[in-house]
Amino acid sequence: MTGHKQTVVVLDFGGQYKELIAQSIRKLGVYSEILPGNATLDEITASRPIGIIMTGGPSSVDEDDALTADPRLFELGIPVLGICYGMQLMCHMLGGEVTRGEQGEYGRVKAELDDNCVLFRGIDTRPMVLMSHHDRVKTLPEGFECFGKTKTCPIAACGNVERKLYALQFHPEVKNTDEGQEILRNFLFDVCGATGDYSIDDYIEQSVSEIRERVGDKRVLLALSGGVDSSVCAALLSRAVPGQLTCIFVDHGFMRKNESDEVEAAFSGRDLHFIRVDAADRFLAKLAGVTDPEQKRKLIGAEFVAVFEEEAKRLGEIHFLAQGTIYSDVVESGVGKSAKIKSHHNVGGLPEEIGFEGIIEPLRGLFKDEVRELGRRLGLPDAFVERQPFPGPGLAIRIIGEVTREKLDILREADYICRTEFDKLKKKPDQYFAVLTNTRSVGVMGDGRTYAYVLALRAVTTTDFMTCDYTRIPHATLARTASRIVNEVRGISRVVFDITGKPPATIEWE
Ligand code: XMP
Numbered sequence: 001m002t003g004h005k006q007t008v009v010v011l012d013f014g015g016q017y018k019e020l021i022a023q024s025i026r027k028l029g030v031y032s033e034i035l036p037g038n039a040t041l042d043e044i045t046a047s048r049p050i051g052i053i054m055t056g057g058p059s060s061v062d063e064d065d066a067l068t069a070d071p072r073l074f075e076l077g078i079p080v081l082g083i084c085y086g087m088q089l090m091c092h093m094l095g096g097e098v099t100r101g102e103q104g105e106y107g108r109v110k111a112e113l114d115d116n117c118v119l120f121r122g123i124d125t126r127p128m129v130l131m132s133h134h135d136r137v138k139t140l141p142e143g144f145e146c147f148g149k150t151k152t153c154p155i156a157a158c159g160n161v162e163r164k165l166y167a168l169q170f171h172p173e174v175k176n177t178d179e180g181q182e183i184l185r186n187f188l189f190d191v192c193g194a195t196g197d198y199s200i201d202d203y204i205e206q207s208v209s210e211i212r213e214r215v216g217d218k219r220v221l222l223a224l225s226g227g228v229d230s231s232v233c234a235a236l237l238s239r240a241v242p243g244q245l246t247c248i249f250v251d252h253g254f255m256r257k258n259e260s261d262e263v264e265a266a267f268s269g270r271d272l273h274f275i276r277v278d279a280a281d282r283f284l285a286k287l288a289g290v291t292d293p294e295q296k297r298k299l300i301g302a303e304f305v306a307v308f309e310e311e312a313k314r315l316g317e318i319h320f321l322a323q324g325t326i327y328s329d330v331v332e333s334g335v336g337k338s339a340k341i342k343s344h345h346n347v348g349g350l351p352e353e354i355g356f357e358g359i360i361e362p363l364r365g366l367f368k369d370e371v372r373e374l375g376r377r378l379g380l381p382d383a384f385v386e387r388q389p390f391p392g393p394g395l396a397i398r399i400i401g402e403v404t405r406e407k408l409d410i411l412r413e414a415d416y417i418c419r420t421e422f423d424k425l426k427k428k429p430d431q432y433f434a435v436l437t438n439t440r441s442v443g444v445m446g447d448g449r450t451y452a453y454v455l456a457l458r459a460v461t462t463t464d465f466m467t468c469d470y471t472r473i474p475h476a477t478l479a480r481t482a483s484r485i486v487n488e489v490r491g492i493s494r495v496v497f498d499i500t501g502k503p504p505a506t507i508e509w510e
Contacts, residue, residue: 005031005198007047008188013037013057013067013085019327020466021053021083021173023367024181026203029196030188037067044073051079051192054086056171060100060135061085061092069093079164079191084133087167091158094141094165101152104134106503108176109150113157117147119166119186120157127178129156129170130467132503136169164191176467200373204236207362211240218319220360221312222247223304224274225392226263229324229363231384232375236362237322238272239378245322246273246315250307252300253280254394254408257416266384279307287396287403291438293510296403300393312356322360327367369463388431389465397510401438407453410491411436414455417488421481422459422473429459429471434485435498435509443486443493452493455485459497460507468502 008025012018012034025032030050035043037054044052052073059066071093074080082090088098113125129150137155140146144165148157159166166187172180188194220237224230224247237245247267251260260276267274286299312318363371368389375385395411396403415434422432435456443450457478462468482495498505 005202006050006194008032008051008053008192008194009039009044009047009049010034010053010055011037011039011044011069011086013055013059013089015056015058015084015086017171017173017466018055019365020367020464021055021184022365023327023370023464024173024184025053025188026198026200026370028181028185028188028194029198030192030194031198031202037069039070041070041072041076044070045076049078050194051081051188054080054082054090056084056086056132059085061088061098074163074165077164079187080166081187081191082165082167083173084169084171085135087158087169088135088137090165090167091137091141091144094144096137096141096144097139098135099138101134101136103152105131105136105150105152106133107131109152109170111148111150111156111170113148114146117157117159117166118161118190119159119168119183120147121186121190123179123182123186128176129172129178129180130174130176131156131170133169137167166191174467175463176469200370200377203366203370204239204374204377207236208240211237211360211362214358214360215241215244215320217244218357219244219246219317220320220322221245221308221315221318221356222322223308223324224249224263224267225324225390226259226266227324227390228368228375228385228387229326229371229389231324231380231387232371232378233322233324233363234267234272235375235378235380237360246275246318248308248311249274249276250304251276251278251280252283252304252394252396254283254300254396254403256390256395256419257412275311277307277311279303282307283396284403284405289402291401293397296396296510297393300396304392319357320360321356321358322362324363325361326363326371327365367464367466391508397508398433399436399438400509406491407436410453410489411455413489414485414492417484418457418481421477421484425473425477429473430462430468431465431507432457432459432471434458436492437509441494445486445493450493452491454494454496455492456509457481457495457497458507458509460502462502462507465507466502468507470499470501473497 010022022032092098108128109131111129113120115125136153143160144158146155146158150156156169172183264276286303372385399407418434437454439454441454459471460468461471
């Protein structure tokens with residue numbers, strides 16, 4: 001970070017939530033950057049960090065190839081906070097004992113925290129916290145005290161006050177942990193001495209200068225979908241390299257009702273070179289007979305890139321491909337050491353050789369709510385910034401099993417009704433849509449028997465899209481939506497409502 005800001009280094013041990021930790025810190029007004037867990041001391045101290053956070057990760061400390069850190073880390077006098085595996089590693093490296101608990105602990109559990117600990121000052125000390133572990137700390141290193149427990153985890157928080165080393169077995173960075181942000185705030189401001197000198201404007205300034213330096217006077221092609229991410233990406237790029245940007249909207253035929261025309265209308269009048277490519281037939285042909293979700297995603301990703309390459313060739317000299325990939329796309333696609341959940345379009349689907357000089361992904365480190373904030377700062381209208389997310393592969397991954405033109409038409413109509421009805425809610429869910437299952441069921445309409453598809457409605461409440469709860473939609477709305485769908489859309493005999501959170505489910509069904 002230029003123009004030195006106080007920095008917190010997040011050491012990555014392969015956990016799913018590392019960027020969420022970095023984001024939480026940035027939101028609290030402190031710049032943060034992520035380094036690999038085994039970074040050298042020189043790398044760690046290069047930014048003169050005021051604090052270090054060790055993330056969770058999939059290893060066990062006693063495995064042969066367990067990720068580990070430089071032990072001198074704890075001698076620097078810089079405050080350190082270990083989270084989950086980070087806690088186990090810290091305690092193990094400092095002479096404590098880590099054991100495999102008889103029982104794992106996954107999900108929200110009640111914690112009892114000690115309000116004498118600086119981390120827990122001024123908060124509810126009986127919060128529900130997100131646990132996701134099997135191993136746990138059994139005995140503390142010398143000089144450490146226990147600061148919290150849960151029913152199955154006797155040491156859920158600990159620390160060595162004098163050395164400013166603290167550790168939590170639970171995840172303060174996720175929304176599923178009550179008081180999590182406050183705990184991080186206490187660590188940053190009361191342990192590390194943060195002053196809160198960072199804001200999203202610094203992010204804009206830094207990205208703009210990085211993009212300018214990289215692009216020079218060359219030309220950039222952006223995959224514009226009309227969604228929040230690619231719209232914000234377009235705004236950022238047009239600020240950084242105005243006049244050098246061409247935006248291509250690939251209509252893969254998996255857009256929602258009326259959406260392609262809306263995107264065209266919104267962007268074609270703007271000050272950027274907008275091109276719409278109608279590729280629906282190509283994409284459908286590629287997906288014929290394909291039922292596996294990962295294969296669908298990969299085929300769509302590959303076809304998407306192929307269309308781009310063709311367009312780029314037609315346009316003549318274009319050097320960079322820009323994409324609105326955001327962090328949750330990256331982490332859930334299993335980049336680095338994180339476990340792969342699913343290949344998000346634009347990440348897992350990208351072939352090695354893409355035929356451009358390089359890829360520009362200026363939002364790659366950001367989460368959805370940060371992207372929205374960035375969009376507002378860049379002057380995008382609320383209608384764009386507030387749009388709910390829509391996955392790159394579109395309705396193709398909301399149709400379970402083979403994608404056909406007929407199923408797309410059914411889903412488009414049903415989804416439209418679902419969104420229209422849920423739009424009327426006073427407190428809207430963060431994302432809501434319909435999924436066409438490949439199960440058919442018997443119904444009765446008029447005096448006749450029907451045998452048609454089961455449609456699922458999904459509505460989730462989340463801010464980070466990494467975890468979510470299902471939204472408690474009023475029954476009257478559910479009833480009206482279901483009745484409208486079965487009556488107005490041919491091909492659906494039954495409507496169900498998905499009541500699963502993430503984890504254990506994901507937001508999309510595929
Ligand atoms: P999941 O299903 O992984 O979704 O819980 C998390 C969020 O990401 C969106 N999503 C995608 N976005 N390309 C995207 O740009 C994709 O391939 C993709 N898959 C899921 C999803 O709608 C949710 O908001």
